[in-house]
Amino acid sequence: xxxxxxxxxxxxxxxxxxxxxxIADKPADPWFAVHHGFEVQIADGGRSARxxxxxxxxxxxxxxPGKPLEWNTLEVTLKGxxxxxxxxxxxxxxxxxxxxxxxxxxxxxxxxxxxxxxxEKGYMGLQNHDQDSKVSFKEVSVRSLSGK
Numbered sequence: 001x002x003x004x005x006x007x008x009x010x011x012x013x014x015x016x017x018x019x020x021x022x023i024a025d026k027p028a029d030p031w032f033a034v035h036h037g038f039e040v041q042i043a044d045g046g047r048s049a050r051x052x053x054x055x056x057x058x059x060x061x062x063x064x065p066g067k068p069l070e071w072n073t074l075e076v077t078l079k080g081x082x083x084x085x086x087x088x089x090x091x092x093x094x095x096x097x098x099x100x101x102x103x104x105x106x107x108x109x110x111x112x113x114x115x116x117x118x119x120e121k122g123y124m125g126l127q128n129h130d131q132d133s134k135v136s137f138k139e140v141s142v143r144s145l146s147g148k
Contacts, residue, residue, distance in 0.1 A: 001145040004076040004124065010044050010068055011134025016127075017042040018056065021076060021083070022097075023123040033125055035114040038097070040076050040085055042127075042135055044068040053085045053092030057112050065090035071138065079145060080120060 006019055023037030039056040044066060051061035053074065065087045066072045077084045081098035084091065100117040126137060
């Protein structure tokens with residue numbers, strides 16, 4: 001249980017990146033994090049299921065408080081099965097991963113994550129989407145919610 005704080009800035013209106021969380025094991029290939037973790041999206045032009053602060057294809061962004069091309073603060077709170085996000089202090093997404101079924105393998109579209117459950121702990125990472133997606137990260141920090 002923790003809060004991950006990421007200060008980021010997109011470089012173009014079409015920039016695409018993300019913060020991967022709860023990756024089951026150390027990734028052996030670029031797609032491992034997609035199917036064995038969750039991605040908190042950073043994409044200013046994305047629709048609600050794929051917009052900044054959404055848990056990519058699992059929980060829509062209910063608000064879009066980010067400032068494109070400026071520094072923003074994304075906070076991801078992990079507490080048990082619950083994943084919540086906020087941008088610049090404004091709540092954006094809320095997801096209970098406990099609803100995922102162990103046998104779920106289907107995906108919504110090409111490149112979308114498998115629908116099965118993820119562990120409550122694991123690795124995290126920053127997404128390097130493609131060479132035209134310019135996103136800068138100024139700060140990445142993790143604060144435990146247990147006080148340890």
